Amino acid sequence: MPGPPVTTSTGVKVRVVTLKINEHDIGARETDSILDVAQANHIRIPSLCFLEGLSTWGACRLCVVEIEGYPRPVSACSTTVSEGMVITTHSDRLKRYRRTILELLFAERNHVCSVCVSNGHCELQDLAAECGMDHVRVPYRNQPYAVDSTHEMYRVDHNRCVLCTRCVRVCDEIEGAHTWDVMGRGIECQVITDLNQPWGDSSSCTSCGKCVQVCPTGALVKKGTAAGEMEKHDEFLPYLAQMRGNR
Amino acid sequence: MNLEDLAEIAERSAEAEKSQRHCVRVCMAASCQSSGAGAVLEGLRQHAKQDADGGVHVKPVGCMGLCSAGPLVSVDATETKTDVMYKDVTPDDTGDLYASLGGAPLERLRCPTDIPFFACQQRIVLKNSGIIDPEHLDDYIAAGGYSSLVRAVTELTPADVLREVKQSGLRGRGGGGYPAGLKWSTVAMSPEPHKFVICNADEGDPGAFMDRAVLESDPHRVLEGMALAGYAIGAEHAYVYIRAEYPLAVERLKKAIKQATKKGLLGRRISDTTFNFEIEIRLGAGAFVCGEETALMASIQGLRGQPRPRPPYPAEEGLWECPTLINNVETLANIPSILDRGGDWFKGIGTETSTGTKVFALAGRIANSGLIEVPMGIRLREIVEQIGGGIPDGRRFKAVQTGGPSGGCLPEQHLDMPVEYDTLRSAGSIMGSGGMIVMDETSSMVDVARYFMEFCMTESCGKCVPCRAGTVQMHGLLDKIAEGLATQADLDLLEELCDVVQATSLCGLGQTAPNPVLSTLRYFRHEYDEKLRPESERMPRLPVVTGDN
Numbered sequence: 001m002p003g004p005p006v007t008t009s010t011g012v013k014v015r016v017v018t019l020k021i022n023e024h025d026i027g028a029r030e031t032d033s034i035l036d037v038a039q040a041n042h043i044r045i046p047s048l049c050f051l052e053g054l055s056t057w058g059a060c061r062l063c064v065v066e067i068e069g070y071p072r073p074v075s076a077c078s079t080t081v082s083e084g085m086v087i088t089t090h091s092d093r094l095k096r097y098r099r100t101i102l103e104l105l106f107a108e109r110n111h112v113c114s115v116c117v118s119n120g121h122c123e124l125q126d127l128a129a130e131c132g133m134d135h136v137r138v139p140y141r142n143q144p145y146a147v148d149s150t151h152e153m154y155r156v157d158h159n160r161c162v163l164c165t166r167c168v169r170v171c172d173e174i175e176g177a178h179t180w181d182v183m184g185r186g187i188e189c190q191v192i193t194d195l196n197q198p199w200g201d202s203s204s205c206t207s208c209g210k211c212v213q214v215c216p217t218g219a220l221v222k223k224g225t226a227a228g229e230m231e232k233h234d235e236f237l238p239y240l241a242q243m244r245g246n247r
Numbered sequence: 248m249n250l251e252d253l254a255e256i257a258e259r260s261a262e263a264e265k266s267q268r269h270c271v272r273v274c275m276a277a278s279c280q281s282s283g284a285g286a287v288l289e290g291l292r293q294h295a296k297q298d299a300d301g302g303v304h305v306k307p308v309g310c311m312g313l314c315s316a317g318p319l320v321s322v323d324a325t326e327t328k329t330d331v332m333y334k335d336v337t338p339d340d341t342g343d344l345y346a347s348l349g350g351a352p353l354e355r356l357r358c359p360t361d362i363p364f365f366a367c368q369q370r371i372v373l374k375n376s377g378i379i380d381p382e383h384l385d386d387y388i389a390a391g392g393y394s395s396l397v398r399a400v401t402e403l404t405p406a407d408v409l410r411e412v413k414q415s416g417l418r419g420r421g422g423g424g425y426p427a428g429l430k431w432s433t434v435a436m437s438p439e440p441h442k443f444v445i446c447n448a449d450e451g452d453p454g455a456f457m458d459r460a461v462l463e464s465d466p467h468r469v470l471e472g473m474a475l476a477g478y479a480i481g482a483e484h485a486y487v488y489i490r491a492e493y494p495l496a497v498e499r500l501k502k503a504i505k506q507a508t509k510k511g512l513l514g515r516r517i518s519d520t521t522f523n524f525e526i527e528i529r530l531g532a533g534a535f536v537c538g539e540e541t542a543l544m545a546s547i548q549g550l551r552g553q554p555r556p557r558p559p560y561p562a563e564e565g566l567w568e569c570p571t572l573i574n575n576v577e578t579l580a581n582i583p584s585i586l587d588r589g590g591d592w593f594k595g596i597g598t599e600t601s602t603g604t605k606v607f608a609l610a611g612r613i614a615n616s617g618l619i620e621v622p623m624g625i626r627l628r629e630i631v632e633q634i635g636g637g638i639p640d641g642r643r644f645k646a647v648q649t650g651g652p653s654g655g656c657l658p659e660q661h662l663d664m665p666v667e668y669d670t671l672r673s674a675g676s677i678m679g680s681g682g683m684i685v686m687d688e689t690s691s692m693v694d695v696a697r698y699f700m701e702f703c704m705t706e707s708c709g710k711c712v713p714c715r716a717g718t719v720q721m722h723g724l725l726d727k728i729a730e731g732l733a734t735q736a737d738l739d740l741l742e743e744l745c746d747v748v749q750a751t752s753l754c755g756l757g758q759t760a761p762n763p764v765l766s767t768l769r770y771f772r773h774e775y776d777e778k779l780r781p782e783s784e785r786m787p788r789l790p791v792v793t794g795d796n
Contacts, residue, residue, distance in 0.1 A: 059710045074556075097751050100743065181551075
């Protein structure tokens with residue numbers, strides 16, 4: 001049975017539900033996503049495109065979980081909890097799916113860690129280690145992409161991009177500049193600045209650098225950083241998002 | 248416009264018809280037009296103009312169905328009520344054809360109408376197709392059009408309309424087969440003040456042309472269905488999302504909206520009631536994924552056409568976050584007939600779980616390709632061998648592909664299966680929107696799977712990883728298999744990728760992209776095996792290509 005209504009800081013009444021994640025009984029607000037609830041209860045679900053403070057995107061598919069009675073796995077970031085849900089986050093099947101998705105990402109573009117400025121500070125690299133992806137079975141595409149160094153402070157290397165669109169969302173939702181967007185479709189997709197102009201020529205970019213800090217890989221980096229030097233800090237994001245009204 | 252006004256228009260049309268000796272109908276749907284129907288129509292009109300006796304009405308109409316024999320012309324003598332159809336008519340034939348009116352039919356062009364292609368069909372959606380002039384509102388009204396709408400808004404409550412649709416058991420004709428009545432009542436129940444109706448006319452499956460034919464042949468039927476939907480769920484605004492590659496359908500739809508608005512059958516205060524309903528057209532810019540409902544709505548809103556995770560479903564949070572009803576063209580085209588003759592009548596057609604009829608576009612290696620409407624539950628064999636006229640050139644049947652890139656290939660052993668949503672699904676294919684491609688023994692199933700995978704790869708929006716990167720890898724593996732360079736390990740990897748892409752993709756496009764591979768593997772695995780190399784002959788790894796070369 002749903003519990004009594006809880007009043008949140010915004011004054012909206014929210015019901016509380018109980019559910020099961022990996023055999024643990026858990027109470028949660030019915031407006032929370034499975035990923036939120038899992039994180040709050042120290043259950044780690046791998047994810048890449050999700051970032052607290054930005055809108056939910058649901059595209060990396062690494063956070064897929066199984067829910068009893070559902071025909072297919074769902075993404076934990078975009079699915080809200082409901083009363084009596086029974087969720088599994090780490091079945092053998094899910095672990096295999098996550099490894100394969102990571103393999104697809106590694107083969108899609110050029111992700112060679114040893115020569116990357118983000119080596120050691122890269123979420124993609126961490127995920128590969130976490131999910132046990134120790135080799136790639138699908139053929140590498142070996143498609144060379146451009147590197148844009150026209151911006152005075154930052155650089156975009158499309159060879160390292162995973163198209164998580166964190167840069168697009170942070171620029172639009174937090175900075176309000178909407179410099180970044182995605183062009184093309186399918187495998188031809190690419191993030192662009194303005195209408196596919198060099199970043200340095202962008203008239204909308206405020207050079208705030210938020211996109212660089214939220215980028216999970218070495219695609220967006222600060223110039224002048226050598227291999228293994230580019231540490232990123234996205235702690236500012238939940239605070240800014242809250243100040244802007246919990247978008 | 249009230250029911251009396253509609254009856255008066257119908258009466259006037261009937262009288263005008265009586266004063267004619269003959270009505271000559273020329274199919275002016277896209278297929279016949281592209282094989283020269285325009286010149287035939289012009290030729291016949293010239294003859295009618297020069298004819299001193301007069302009394303011959305030459306009328307452009309919509310699709311008659313047998314597209315492979317176009318341009319088609321049908322002649323009916325008003326007095327005798329006989330109907331003669333002519334096929335492959337050229338402008339040079341128009342003189343002979345015109346001269347034969349009233350006399351013996353012109354045997355050399357005659358197309359028999361008692362063949363199974365016509366006899367086995369049951370027409371609800373295509374009832375007026377090939378009979379009325381799609382650009383003439385009065386023609387549609389004379390055929391009973393808009394009476395369902397006018398009766399509904401003047402005499403029935405929205406709940407009455409909902410009840411009939413629920414009772415009919417109609418399921419979505421766009422592919423998923425979701426019960427239409429259930430979808431409608433979900434939107435109707437929402438207390439939100441603003442709601443929308445969307446007609447999904449973004450038909451993109453290779454080999455499918457049902458929705459195009461309906462919109463080109465009987466656009467008012469779709470508009471009436473939309474208005475009825477709007478009345479039932481409490482929406483006043485609607486969109487038709489149609490692909491720009493259908494210029495003729497767009498043009499006729501535009502004309503139809505203008506005509507109906509002028510007559511007060513759409514727009515403000517329909518039939519002097521408080522019901523308002525406005526329809527706008529939105530053109531798709533050539534992306535297959537925009538047929539997926541959440542991508543379609545994003546596209547209407549002017550955003551990048553890519554899907555978002557569901558729930559929330561459009562019925563709850565759709566266009567501009569308002570509750571939205573999205574139905575396919577064919578689903579909506581069924582509605583006027585359901586309201587006219589009742590949900591029970593509709594339920595009596597077809598089978599228990601799949602009621603009514605289904606329009607199919609027959610294409611591929613088959614004698615009679617074209618558009619057919621058959622009751623649900625009909626055997627596939629009847630469609631292929633009788634209606635379709637079998638495989639030409641004395642070849643053997645191999646498979647029939649249903650459901651386009653989301654569907655699968657069914658082999659001979661499934662030909663006696665009834666055509667229903669659930670049976671097709673259990674056999675590894677889907678009903679889909681109605682494309683049906685017949686293949687003979689010369690087709691390679693690996694090539695078929697590769698073709699559909701290439702389609703999904705180029706049409707993937709690129710948002711989620713499994714679909715964006717997975718379809719590319721699957722296509723590469725199918726390429727390798729087709730060229731005879733693959734080993735068992737490659738086939739195993741292909742099957743694993745199928746599983747991952749199917750289970751984890753964000754939207755229907757990715758989730759169903761592996762279906763053509765899975766169904767051909769299920770029924771024609773030996774064709775894959777024959778192309779594999781033994782593991783001992785495994786190709787050496789290709790050198791890694793780097794840089795710009």
